[in-house]
Amino acid sequence: MFPFSFEWIWDAGHMVFHGGLWYALNIIGIGITYCIIKAAVDTIKGKGSHDHH
Amino acid sequence: MADLLLPDHVYLERFEDVPVTAGLASQTIGLSKPVVSPQFNTRHLGETLICLARAMGGSLAASFPWADYETCLRETLAEKWDVLMKDGVWTAEQMTTAGSSFRAPALEAATIGVEGEASAFPLLLIPYDSLRISSGYIGDAPFMIKTVADTVIKGKDGFVDINPQTAAEIGLGEGSLALLTTPCGEASVRVHLDEGIMPGVIAMAKGLGHTAYDGYLADKGVNINELIGPVEDPSSGHDAAWGIRAKLAKA
Amino acid sequence: MKHEQQHNPPMKYGMAIDLDKCTGCGACMVACMSENNVPFKTDESNKLDSITWIRVYKLTNGKSFPDTDICYLPRPCQHCEGHGGHSPCVSVCPATATDYSHETGIVSQIYTRCFGCRYCMAACPYHARYFNWWDPVWPDGMEKYLSPNVSPRMRGVVEKCSFCFHRYQQAKNKAYLNGERRVPEAAYQTACTQACPAGAIVFGDLNNPEHKVHQIVQPDPHNGNRSKNPRAFRLLERLGTNTKVYYLSSREWVRRAGDNYLAHETTGHVSKPHH
Amino acid sequence: MDSALIPKGVKRCPLWQFLLGLGIVGVVLAWGVYAMLLCWFKGLNQTNMNDYYGFALWIWADLAVIAVGGGAFFSGLLKYIIGKDELKYIINYAVLIGFICYSSALLILAIDIGQPLRGWFIFWHANVHSMLTEVAFCLSCYFSVLTIEYIPLILENRQIDRVPFFHNLSHNMHETMAVFAATGAFLSFFHQGSLGGVAGVLFGRPFSFREGLLIWPWTFFLFTWSAAAYGPCFTLLITWITEKVTRKKLVKDNVVELLAKISGWMIFTYTIAKIFDTTRWANITAPGLGQTLADFYTGTAMYGYWILFAEIVLGGLVPAIILISAPLRKNPVWRVTAIILAVMGVSLNRWVMVLQVMAVPVMPFDKWALYYPSWQEVATTILPVAYGIILIMISYRYLPIFPQEAELNPIDDEPAVVAEINTPADLEPAQA
Structure with missing residues (x-):
């Protein structure tokens, strides 16, 4: 999974596979982080109380 | 003792x-x-x-x-x-023999039949030696018994080999349970269809049915010695027949 | 290891098993189990969960008495090379727990890496791979016979014939100490080869013209390593598994039983696999 | 007692009834958990699997739940990417069903491997050339996507929603859902396909082997396609069962019919592709490897030609035609029949691609091997079903899963929520 595992080889197969994998993982990670941070910011700004609903 | x-x-x-x-x-x-x-x-x-x-x-x-x-x-x-x-x-580098001709008066004697009436026991049961089963007084070691095919022993059941044609006449299929009866005794066996065996003959491996030692050897298959008896050659006094007449019936 | 690879051309260990010599005695199976610390249970009659790295099959020509002919076929792991090391099992293992060695041609199995998904077993058409459904148990005192050179396997992992790889490692060390560049033919032989009383199994380097196995098999590298010996065939050759265990028989029906043929095809002549 | 947690504008059964139902399913769940623990502590000797059947009931269950769980990614794709907006009325449930299916699949895989504590080796020592590696990675990633899609639903619970942070989080997650849906579709394409590839790449097994495109055998594409085609049918089936159990209409007909129609066309095109694939395999691939259709379908009564007919005609063409035809599709009896046939069809396909692959002998002197599961395997396979029912019961009771429920089932005295608790007897008892 990581380049320091001894079965790791820098070949096309590893690059394509792990490229796709890390791309997806990053999208998921960044997406959810963005949602959480934005929710925190919104809350501090006072959004989301029932008056705004 | x-x-x-x-x-x-x-x-x-x-x-x-x-x-x-x-x-x-x-x-x-x-x-x-x-x-x-x-x-x-x-x-x-x-x-x-x-x-x-x-x-x-x-x-x-x-x-x-x-x-x-x-x-x-x-x-x-x-x-x-x-x-x-x-x-x-x-x-030994060289060996001298007593003579070069072989004579046995018993060869001219009447054929000795196997035990049992053909009318009551239509089949002939023959014990056979398997290279993978030790038939001496010491039984198979665990690795050897492991090499024995599942058409010879399966769980605790022992098998007899039978020609498919003979099996069909009795209504037995591969692996069916059957009751094997000889003039000496009876045993519950499974049948294995084998094209190579002569119709009318059934064969069973020697060296199974031990009661001794442990679970790796004991209670596997049938001891064929309990199903066959000696037929004496009148001229030599030795056992003359290996086989015995037998009957197989659906269990 | 890398150093040696640079100086030595790769080896390809393989076998030639003469089925016309095999008596079906099972000595190879016993020798193998004893050599490789294969466990045993009280009831081993269910052959679907009985571990036998080399298993002797009984084949018949299907004719009725008295024309019936039988043949015993010992089946170790076939150590498939596939196409460039793409053996059926190695290519599917998700955890790299089995590997094809380009140095020796041996398909390895790393027991401590295997997590027991059994995909390799599904991939192997020879049923040469076995799963440890139970933890191995040796009767009291019997663990003394275990070979210290082979690790016993725990429950939940797959195992298979390794061509007695530990013997290769020992022979290689010895050759190194003796200043030899290559492992001599006699120094590395599998347990089954040595145990066969009929001398039906010949083991050695298929790449080395001095080895008996090469002389018997005469593999043709330009024809997918098919044997030039008319008596020789490989199991399921047309699947493209490119195995390193060759079988020999003078009987046509035996050679035909080694592969799947369509009704109109003649034995030994099949079209090339699609992949 | 729990009325404060129940969504506004809808009616739920009394708490005792809910807990009783939960208890009954819980017993089944406990039975499955017991079997699961047996497998973990005593090992896979608790199963009837053997060296011929390394893959058995569990792998089938895995493939089947993942196939029918495909409703989640395909509905998401249709709603967020293609823009079929009506599907927003069923997407919540599709996500929940998908979440259940995928968590079940992961659980079954955790029981199925011989050394569960080493399961992480599949990630750590990944062999990128193995289809199973791709499955493991995409499955885990996609499960996290489904979790992300399910979380906002939980946050919409009346009480949780009152917390401003959770309200905002839910809102933001809804806003970015298209990104997750797209990622989910991408991941689904690969793991559904890889599951097909698992069997398709086995070049030692002519029954399952297929040629293909680059590194992907045709089964790769067929599995993705069939998951997209049949997944929505399972969503509709569970919706229909839920409606029967709750004795309420939960989703409007136009939504159901739209999804059924899309599913029908997808099944139809899939079946055509499957027929092409089968024809090519039967006439070129398998004979090239020395085996014929008769070798695969006449060895044992269990795996006769009937299975091919059942899969392609009964589970393929018949439901496809019913769902494509507008009058038949609009008739609930025909529609539900087609949906059931379709779910059975795709499950049968997965069965064939796992179990029959193991059963067919390849060496000419080998024999067919048949297998029946042990009770431990059955119990652990039912375990996710019980778990799924429990999750649906809880989610349905406390979360606004069905946006159209309140509209379709108006409550006369809506403001008096308290009345619901005091007078349950004269109201239609709703069981969730």
């Missing part, structure tokens, strides 16, 4: 000369050498005898002059010893 038991080394723990008793053109002797030290509190049978003789004294002690069994073997095998130690086997 015995008052005294004197456990012997097993073959891997002892020296022993192993003469080949039959089947080869010239006299052949093998040598078994110890490859492991004795695992239990046992003693070589030869040494037991030497000790006994020594204790009894007199001419008996004089007849067993060796310090141990290895010395006894070395001295009695004389010039063969070195060859045996080197090659493990000694073969």
Whole structure:
């Protein structure tokens, strides 16, 4: 999974596979982080109380 | 029944000369050498005898002059010893036979039939030796029994080999349970269809159905000796027939 | 290892098994189990969960008495090379727990890496791979016979014939100490080869013209390593598994039983696999 | 007692009834958990799998739940990417069903492997050339996507929603859902396909082997396609069962019919592709490897030609035609029949691609091997079903899963929520 595992080889197969994998993982990670941070910011700004609903 | 038991080394723990008793053109002797030290509190049978003789004294002690069994073997095998130690086997270079012709009056005697009435027992049961089953008094070791096919033993059931045509006449299929009856006894068996066996004949492996030792050997298959009896050759007194008449019925 | 690879051409260990010599005695199976610390249970009659790295099959020509002919076929792991090391099992293992060695041609199995998904077993058409459904148990005192050179396997992992790889490692060390560049033919032989009383199994380097196995098999590298010996065939050759165990028989029906043929095809002549 | 947690504008059964139902399913769940623990502590000897059947009931269950769980990614794709907006009324449930299916699949895989504590080796020592590696990675990633899609639903619970942070989080997650849906579709494409590839790449097994495109055998594409085609049918089936159990209409007909129609066309095109694949395999691939259709379908009664007919005609063409035809599709009896046939069809396909692959002998002197599961395997396979029912019961009771429920089932005295608790007897008892 990581380049320091001894079965790791820098070949096309590893690059394509792990490229796709890390791309997806990053999208998921960044997406959810963005949602959480934005929710925190919104809350501090006072959004989301029932008056705004 | 015995008052005294004197456990012997097993073959891997002892020296022993192993003469080949039959089947080869010239006299052949093998040598078994110890490859492991004795695992239990046992003693070589030869040494037991030497000790006994020594204790009894007199001419008996004089007849067993060796310090141990290895010395006894070395001295009695004389010039063969070195060859045996080197090659493990000694073969006589030439051998003289008593004659070159074979005559046996019994060959002209009437054929001896197997036990049992053909009308009541339509099949012929033949025991066979399997290379993977030890049929002597010591049974299969666990690895050997593991090599036995599932068409010879399956769980605790033993099989008989039968020609598919004969099996079809009785209404038996591959693996069916059947009751095997002979004039000597009966046993529950499974059938294995085998094109190679003569119609009308059924065969069962020798060396199964042990009651002794442990779960690796005991209670597997049927002891065929309980199903067959001796038929004596009137001229020699030896067993003349291996087989016996038998009947198979759907169980 | 890399150093040696640079100086030595790669080896390809393989076998030639003469089926016309095999008596079906099972000595190879016993020798193998004993050599490789294969466990045993009280009931081994269910052959679907009985571990036998080399298993002797009984084949018949299907004719009725008295024309019936039988043949015993010992089946170790076939150590498939596939196409460039793409053996059926190695290519599917998700955890790299089995590998094809380009140095020796041996398909390895790393027991401590295997987590027991059994995909390799599904991939192997020879049923040469076995799963440890139970933890191995040796009767009291019997663990003394275990070979210290082979690790016993725990429950939940797959195992298979390794061509007695530990013997290769020992022979290689010995050759190195003796200053030899290559492992001599006699120095590395599998347990089954040595145990066969009929001398039906010949083991060695298929790449080395001095080895007996090469002389018997005469593999043709330009024809997918097919044997030039007319008596020789490989199991399921047309699947493209490119195995390193060759079988020999003078009987046509035996050679035909080694592969799947369509009704109109003649034995030994099949079209090339599609992949 | 728990009325404060129940969504506004809808009616739920009394708490005791809910807990009783939960208890009954819980017993089944406990039975499955017991079997699961047996497998973990005593090992896979608790199963009837053997060296011929290394893959058995569990792998089938895995493939089947993942196939029918495909409703989640495909509905998401249709709603967020293609823009079929009506599907917003069923997407919550599709996500929940998908979440259940995928968590079940992961659980079954954790029981199925011989050394569960080493399961992480599949990630750590990944062999990128193995289809199973791709499955493991995409499955885990996609499960996290489904979790992300399910979380906002939980946050919409009346009480949780009152917390401003959770309200905002839920809102933001809804806003970015298209990104997650797209990622989910991408991951689904690969793991559904890889599951097909698992069997398709076995070049030692002519029954399952297929040629293909680059590194992907045709089964790769067929599995993705069939998951997209049949997944929505399972969503509709569970919706229909939920409606029957709750005795309420939960989703409007136009939504159901739209999804059924899309599913019908997808099944139709899939079946055509499957027929092409089968024809090519039967006439070129398998004979090239020395085996014929008769070798695969006449060895044992269990795996006769009927299975091919059942899969392609009964589970393929018939439901496809019913769902494509507008009058038949609009008739609830026909529609539900087609949906059931379709779910059975795709499950049968997965069965064939796992179990029959193991059963067919390849060496000419080998024999067919049949297998039946042990009770431990059955119990652990039912375990996720019980778990799924429990999750649906809880989610349905406390979360606004069905946006159209309140509209379709108006409550006369809506403001008096308390009345619901005091007078349950004269209201239609709703069981969730």
